[in-house]
Amino acid sequence: MSKGHHGAIKTVYALxxxxxxTGAIVGVATWYFTRPAKANVLEIYHWWTSGGEKAAITALVGVYESKYPDVGVIQSPVSGGAGYVMKALMKSLVLAGEAPDAFQLHAGYEMKPYVDGGYLDPINDLWSGQGWETVFPTVVKDMVKFGGNYYAVPVNIHRVNVVWYNKAVLDAHGISANITTWDAFFAACDKLVAEGMPKPIALGDQGKWAATHVLEQIIASEGIGFYQDFINGKVTSATNTTLRDALTKFSKYLSYVNDNHAALTWDGATALVINGKAAFNIMGDWANGEFLVANKVYGVDYGTFAVPGTEKMYGLCIDCFEHPKGVKHPENSLNWLQVVGSKEGQDAFNPLKGSISARTDADTTKYGPYQQAAIADFKKVTYMYPSVVHGSGMxxxxxAKLDDIxxxxxxxxxxxAAATSLTKAVTDASADFTKVWTLH
Amino acid sequence: MKESVIAILVLLPSVLLVGYFVYASIGWNVVVSLSNWEGLQPSYSIVGFRRYADLLYDSVFWISLKNNLLLILLFVPSSILLGLFLAILLDVKVRAEGVFRTVYLLPFALSFVIIASLWAWMYDPEVGVLNILLENVGLGFLKSGWVTDSSIAMYCVILALTWQFSGYTMLVFLAGLRSIPESQVMAAEVDGAYGFSLYRRIMIPQLKSSVLAVFVILMVFALKGFDFIYILTGGGPGYSTFVLPLEMFRETFSMTHFAYGAAIATVLFVIVMLIVVPYLYMSSRRREE
Structure with a gap:
């Protein structure tokens, strides 16, 4: 009896x-992972991991380090094209209260969940203090504004409405690159087909978005007014003739593309143009890097023209950085944003990234021949529009549904079927269309 | 008594950790699925089964569920049968058995991401080895778009998965076959059982527990497999290879619909439990016997 009693006490002690x-282990672990970091560092997350991209962000970090030599910069690159891996990761981190000092995002709607959740601080003072109001174009400013407040700083601009062509192929078939209408474009394709190139357009839509990317440019080519309606969620009828016309054009476009498009990535499609196996490819101007790596010369081996019907437009794909609420190093975070938005920072980053400065006062001498042409267009165009595929417009x-449709x-x-699915997806998401874009 | 004290001491940390990270998380997921949590800011006000009702009207959910069922109906039996077939082939004491065993098992030793990338290349309609092979052996008319053709994409996924898993099932079955006492086999042979009938009447019936274990593992994978399909097709073309885990990921992280994603996760959890619980029941009953 007493032995049993003794045993029970022992059990209680043991418990x-x-x-x-257990409490000690969990406590120490919790303390270890949540303790405030003392070191003077700046931690940034981005998805720039390929050669040129890495060089570009390193140059931008270099500008920061030269101004703030006592701050250690921790870069946390997350590989995965267009950030599809990092986007999910970042939502988890932010939700867990572990936002880094700044992280890469596409401008526009991609910022909305963070703004709505109250995870970003407005940076109006920074914008006015740096005089950025006057050097960034209106649509670009709108893309980082929510409810009248600035929440981010754009670091670059990629143009999305670009047709890339192989000059030797066009020359060999006597085709002029001065193409401004879809009729002329398809006529050129027909000529190439008739003369022995059965699939003159390259497409690489493994990962789906590259196909949507083409449709987006076709929608823009229907006119800036229609594009504005579309991204404002006003196109809700499946019988809308303009929408159906855009889809019909896209269907015709698809009849000229390579058979293995769904197994090819976007850069594989660019390679088809580089190697002369295809003549045309619609892709954002990050494709320029592929031509450069292949030692091709702009204007000699390859060239570009705006997607037919969009000559007066500049389709925008913009990356930005922002100031998350409650970051560990708020001062470093703001200083980083200041460098990101500065002329010096942008002119260090963009020549290597292949994009152009989001500012209108870029030093053009630092840029390559394609980019110089793009900057000239950027200053000349009448309209700018935010890309949908690249996270901004809608x-x-x-x-997320658009790509699958x-x-x-x-x-x-x-x-x-596509018109029905598209307009239904717009209607389903109607509560989320909180931004009203003014593009013209 | 002392032993039980030590047992409690040893078990407690893991019980607490598993309790928190597994069971409490499952409970939390159910709570989220009943809440109105939209967007990145957590919200736990309970709105009931609204998300589950939405699921009934979500065509992508039904397509995904159908594809999961297709996986269960085709991938599970074909992996078991192929594995059994390979195990029997190896069991008849072939020369260089070790080499074959390794060759068959190798696919399973590689990660899903690698295998999926490999098959994505092989399935490429233009430069993939499958179409080129068919062309070269004069079977060009069999050339296909494989995973890029929505009407057969899901079957291509199932084929690739079966290829990866049959080596593993082979190994389990081979171990099962080898554990059958030699005396039984010899006795059966004395009674006149040879070749096929020896396997059908004596060997295979004794593999019941191996089959059951493999069956449950394959079933659970058929329901929760994400990485393989995400890499190989990304759910495409269109929604043709969407499965529930893919739909759950897309709703939660691409569209920030946390409650909806949690509802899909709960549905998945219930289906998995429907498979696992009977298995646990059966295997515990067998142990008691």
Whole structure:
């Protein structure tokens, strides 16, 4: 009896001991992972991991380090094209209260969940203090503004409405690159088909978005007014003739693309143009890097023209950085943003990245021949429009579905089904269309 | 008594950690699925089964569920049968058995990401080895778009998965076959059982526990497999290879619909439990016997 009693006391002691030990382990671990970092560092997350991209962000960090030599910069690159891996990771980190001092985001709607959740601090003072109001174009400013407040600083601009062509192929077939209408474009394709190039357009839509990217440019070519309606969520009828016309054009476009497009990535499609296996490719101007790596010379081996019908437009894909609420190093974070938005920072980053400065006062001498042409266009165009595919123009609840709808369309080319799905997706996400874009 | 004290001491940390990170998280996920949490800011006000009702009207959910069922109906039995077939082939004491065993098992030793990338290359309609092979052996008419053709994409996924898993099932079955006492086999042979009938009547019936274990593992994978399909097709073309985990990821992280994603996760959890619980029941009953 007494032995049993003794045993029970022992069990109780053991239990208490076990609780204490477990508590100690969990406590120490919790303290270790949540303790305030003392070191003077700046931690940034981005998805620039390929050669040119890495060089570009290193140059930008270099500008920061030269101004703030006592701050250690921790770069946390997350590989995965267009940030599809990092976007999910960052939502988890922010939700867990572990936002870094700044992280890469596409401007526009991609910022909305963070702004709505109250995870970003407005940086109006920084904008006015740096005089950025006057050097960034209006649409670009709108893309980082929510409810009248600035929440981010754009670091670059990629143009999305670009047709890349192989000059030797066009010359050999006597085709002029002065193409400004879809009729002329398809006529050029027909000529190439007739003269022995059965698939003159390169497409690489493994990962789906590259197909949507083309449709987006076709929608823009229907006119800036229609594009504005579309991204403002006003196109809600499946019988909308302009929408159906855009889908019909896209269907025709698809009849000229390589058979293995769904197994090819976007850069694989660019390679088809570089190697002369295809003549044309619609892609954002990050494709320029592929031509440079292949030692091709702009204007000699390859060239570009605006997607037919969009000569007066500049389609914008913009990366930005922002100031998350409650970051560990708020001062470093703001200083970083200051460098990101500065002329010096942008002119260090963009020549290597292949994009152009989001500012209108870039030092053009630092840029390559393609970029100089792009900067000239950027200053000349009448309209700018935010890309949908690249996270800016429309809510993510719509964009996530858009890729799947277009992937189905590429497969079945059913205009009515695609128009129905698209407009239904717009209606379903109607509550999320909180931004009103003014593009013209 | 002392032993039980030590047992409690040893078990407590893991019980607490598993309790928190597994069971409490599952409970939390159910709570989230009943809440109105939209966007990145957590919100736990309970709105009931609204998300589950939405699921009923979500065509992508049904397509995904259908594809998961297709995986269960085709991938699970074909992996078991192929594995059994390979195990029997190896069991008849072939020369260089070790080499074959390694060759068959190798696919399973590689990560899903690698295998999926490999098959993505092989399936490439233009430069992929499958179409080129068919062309070269005069079977050009069999050339296909494989994973890029929505009507057969899901079957291509199942084929690739079966290829990866059959080596593993082979190994389990081979171990099962080898554990059958030699005396039984010899006795059966004395009674006139040879070749096929020896396997059908004597060997295979004794593999029941191996089959059951493999069955559950394959079933659970058929339901929760994400990485393989994400890399190989990304759910495309269109929604043709969407499965529930893919849909859950897209809703949660691409569209920031946390409650909805949690509802899909709960549905998945319930389906997995429907498979795992009977298995646990059966295996515990067998142990008691």
């Amino acid at each position: 208490i001991l076990a609780v204490i030990i 809510p993510e609840a719509f964009t 277009m992937s189905a369309f590429v497969d079945n080319k059913d205009v009515s």
